[in-house]
Amino acid sequence: MINTVIFDMDGVIVNTEPMHKASFFKHYKELGLNISEEEHDTFRGLSTKNLYQKIKEKYKVDASLEELVNRKREIFYKIFETKKDLDLLPGVRNLIESLYKENFQLILATSSAKATLSKVFTRFNLYPYFTHIVSGEDFPQSKPNPAIFLEAVRLSGNSKQNCIIIEDSTNGIKAANASDVFCIGYKNVASGDQDLSTADLVIDDFNTLTIDKIRNLVKQD
Structure with a gap:
């Protein structure tokens, strides 16, 4: 689960x-x-x-x-x-808050530098929801190398079978695939021409992700 x-x-x-x-x-x-x-x-x-x-x-x-x-x-x-009108993507704050309320562990694994992610997390008050934050600047190779996701799984203290990854880029999906963790591909039109075809599930609306649906996702062999 x-x-x-x-x-x-x-x-x-x-x-x-x-x-x-x-x-x-x-x-x-x-x-x-x-x-x-x-x-x-x-x-x-x-x-x-x-x-x-x-x-x-x-x-x-x-x-x-x-x-x-x-x-x-x-x-x-x-x-x-x-950029005064910058906001979180539609539905994602509700998803984060709902997951947190239901005692899911939330981890950030981003290619962004620590200084950049700090600006985002401070501006939108996201730090309280996440137990761990992993930055790509700590790794010699970027996605599609799976190292950042494998480190996130290690920090979680759980098995890969108990984790999922949410990504929007071709390289991110490849990294998730290589880590052998269930991957949800988020189709974001602003992300350019990204290939999400190897994700285990593809969505274009965070409101479609209910707590029960997430809890029962299973990676197929």
Whole structure:
């Protein structure tokens, strides 16, 4: 029986992806890089550091990883602080509060940096609901590598059979599949062209996830 829900953040809890995308494309322009939206969509689920590592290798960018990451975050934070209408995705606060009330353990496993997730969790007062927060910056490889989800399962103290993952990106779904944990793919139109076909369940509305439905999800062999 499911008792632990592992959430991705960007595109699942809050729609910061358009702001991240705007930040990246502003930075790409500063760097003189002509990166298409289609190519950028393939980076979904990567940590900022690993994304820029790929860009440095492909486009021979001279700036250091630290310089690239810091500049992108500087652009993002300015956008985030001035985005007054930013809110949680429809239905997700009710889902989080309902799960918490029913004594589910909630864990965040996001590719976002600790500073970024801290801004989101502070702004929307989410810290009380989550027992553990795992950031992609603590891992040498990003999703689709399953390390971040395996660490979330370890921290839960439960077996994989008692956990589920909620993801919105191709790389996130692949990571969940590789971790052998039941995965719900959330279809978020703002996340770009993402392949959710290998998720165990695909939804486009959090209101369809009742407590009883979640509790009784079982991964098929």
